[in-house]
Amino acid sequence: MRPSLAYKAVVLTVVVVPLAATLFAIRLLWQRAVNWPDLALLGVLYALVALGVTVGFHRMLTHRSFRPHPAVKFVLLVLGSMAVEGPAIDWAATHIKHHALADREGDPHSPLDGFFHAHLGWVFESATADPNVYCRNLVNDPIVSFVSRTFLLWAVLAFAIPFGVGGLLGGWAGALTGLLWGGLVRQFLTHHVTWSVNSVCHTFGRREFETTDRSRNEWVVGLLAFGEGWHNNHHAFPRSAFHGLHWWQFDLSGYLIWTLERLGLATEVYRIPPALLARRRQRARAALAPDLTPGKPAPVVEEVA
Ligand SMILES: [Zn+2]
Numbered sequence: 031m032r033p034s035l036a037y038k039a040v041v042l043t044v045v046v047v048p049l050a051a052t053l054f055a056i057r058l059l060w061q062r063a064v065n066w067p068d069l070a071l072l073g074v075l076y077a078l079v080a081l082g083v084t085v086g087f088h089r090m091l092t093h094r095s096f097r098p099h100p101a102v103k104f105v106l107l108v109l110g111s112m113a114v115e116g117p118a119i120d121w122a123a124t125h126i127k128h129h130a131l132a133d134r135e136g137d138p139h140s141p142l143d144g145f146f147h148a149h150l151g152w153v154f155e156s157a158t159a160d161p162n163v164y165c166r167n168l169v170n171d172p173i174v175s176f177v178s179r180t181f182l183l184w185a186v187l188a189f190a191i192p193f194g195v196g197g198l199l200g201g202w203a204g205a206l207t208g209l210l211w212g213g214l215v216r217q218f219l220t221h222h223v224t225w226s227v228n229s230v231c232h233t234f235g236r237r238e239f240e241t242t243d244r245s246r247n248e249w250v251v252g253l254l255a256f257g258e259g260w261h262n263n264h265h266a267f268p269r270s271a272f273h274g275l276h277w278w279q280f281d282l283s284g285y286l287i288w289t290l291e292r293l294g295l296a297t298e299v300y301r302i303p304p305a306l307l308a309r310r311r312q313r314a315r316a317a318l319a320p321d322l323t324p325g326k327p328a329p330v331v332e333e334v335a
């Protein structure tokens with residue numbers, strides 16, 4: 031189905047307004063016209079909404095990496111909805127399609143169709159994946175379908191909260207700067223960090239495991255996206271609750287799931303069986319090791335961007 035002009039106009043607004051606001055905010059920063067409460071609002075809301083996407087939408091909903099307490103599930107889905115990346119159920123369907131067809135014909139956001147398409151262009155195409163085809167089990171889930179149906183409410187809340195908190199702290203001026211930093215700048219960062227997983231992590235970085243796609247581990251995205259940048263690890267083991275597989279691979283989302291498990295708020299946390307992990311590492315090493323059989327041409331090693 032081709033997207034309507036109205037749909038494209040809405041998406042364009044959602045992309046351009048946070049960008050313009052962020053440029054304005056950078057100017058204020060340059061003039062040192064920024065208050066600490068605004069930066070605190072930005073930091074706290076960025077962290078909460080990002081964890082809603084990474085732990086809620088991605089690892090919990092799409093990959094069933096753990097079984098949440100219903101209250102945790104609701105809160106995570108609401109926080110994820112505040113990222114304004116579409117209703118939970120559509121987000122999950124698109125992402126399942128991405129894994130099913132990664133970097134092949136039909137992948138909603140592969141850089142093989144252009145880096146810009148993978149990062150941002152694809153969001154202008156409406157209905158990239160049908161939930162009835164890709165995640166029928168979620169369509170019948172009452173919490174998921176309720177939070178998905180009420181998506182607009184949570185999207186508005188993402189801006190009403192910083193506006194309200196800013197207002198309580200500093201009157202009308204505080205409300206407006208709260209909206210600017212906690213709402214619009216936060217929105218700009220949330221979108222582009224999420225989209226970087228699709229674009230950057232299928233283009234730049236290292237590959238530790240052999241996968242049928244071009245996924246890569248990119249540490250900057252790993253830091254900013256709270257562990258989602260270890261994307262080659264993720265494509266190799268999609269169900270794993272933990273994307274960081276070395277102590278130095280920062281994975282805040284994984285640490286949160288571990289904490290929820292300790293608190294009894296998450297069960298059935300999926301961990302990669304050690305024997306499987308060892309086998310995959312061995313296979314990757316064997317694929318990289320040069321074949322020194324006499325008479326064989328030198329192996330062509332894939333260039334890592
Ligand atoms: Zn991917």
Ligand SMILES: [Zn+2]
Nearest residue numbers: 125129264268
């Ligand atoms: Zn995934």
